[in-house]
Amino acid sequence: MRRTLRGLCVVAAVMALVSADSRIAELLAELQRLLGHTQEERSRSEHNLINIQKTHERMQTENKISPYYRTKLRGLYTTAKADAEAECNILRKALDKIAEIKSLLEERRIAAKIAGIYSDAEPPRKTMRRGVLMTLLQQSAMTLPLWIGKPGDKYEVDDIDEEGKERHTLSRRRVIPLPQWKANPETDPEALFQREQLVLALYPQTTCFYRALIHAPPQRPQDDYSVLFEDTSYADGYSPPLNVAQRYVVACKETKKK
Incomplete structure (x- = not known):
């Protein structure tokens, strides 16, 4: 049978x-x-x-x-x-x-x-060199399609930064999808995160997302976000401004810490 x-x-x-x-x-x-x-x-x-x-x-x-x-x-x-x-x-x-x-x-x-x-x-894939991985992430961000607005389960997740145990099964509530489109600040500014809004952003040269505040949104379609990552090593609790591509900035449901 x-x-x-x-x-x-x-x-x-x-x-x-x-x-x-x-x-x-x-x-x-x-x-x-x-x-x-x-x-x-x-x-x-x-x-x-x-x-x-x-x-x-x-x-x-x-x-x-x-x-x-x-x-x-x-x-x-x-x-x-x-x-x-x-x-x-x-x-x-x-x-x-x-x-x-x-x-x-x-x-x-x-x-x-x-x-x-x-x-x-x-056989498990070989561990990807950090420099190659960062280049791939940057290329993926640059090729994200530009969204043109009109006048609206379980996941299998591959961890390419973990050798030998690359696949995980997660429920939908534990997954935050990355943007499928790049917003144009000149025509759709409301689609962008605004200054001091709490987000999760990919820390430069890593594959990890951390809590951050928007320091400045993009001014042109090809521009990055300027964000302030939470960092207790600084007096005000945030890092200096760092640039992160639109593709790697997502909403954070938690409230901003006081």
Whole structure:
């Protein structure tokens, strides 16, 4: 009976692998099509932007804003806004496709494990050098996608910094997900932590999160947070300001200590 169930699980896993591969191929084709549409929209909008620039140059030459130019510019800017929104919608759809592909790849990994194609019983990975690990963390932070807002179980956790016992099973309430998007301070400042807000942040050159206060939020999408880590070795109980990438700053539910 146990062998029969095992065989059924393997068959189901193989079928899931085939289904995932097929769907991933479809999504990649859709993603390629969306990227082509993005380039088309961009080319069209660039032509309109050139017309806006030329119109402004003519206005400067005549040194006046006539009703004709006012009406023409209003139409050009309306078109430019519509072009930007169309390109933005396509990019959102492309990001959704990428997220779905990533989810399917994880489902495929689990199915492969059940089917025996992949096994966690393989020899433990070698301990990663600290410098390499820090570089990977920084690269992950830099490649975090920028979120573009519109006008809303148990976990298996791999510990890559612990040799021989890399996997742990945790309940959802004991896991704080890292951000999936990078917030733009210029368009979505409310999505960022504000000054003196209590957070958990990744201490530089480590893989550990510690309590900290926001010293200054990012001013541009590529900027880091400036945070003050709790540190009793300093008179005021906090370290000097240190920079931490958006990806590695999360909410802390505990109250700020007095």
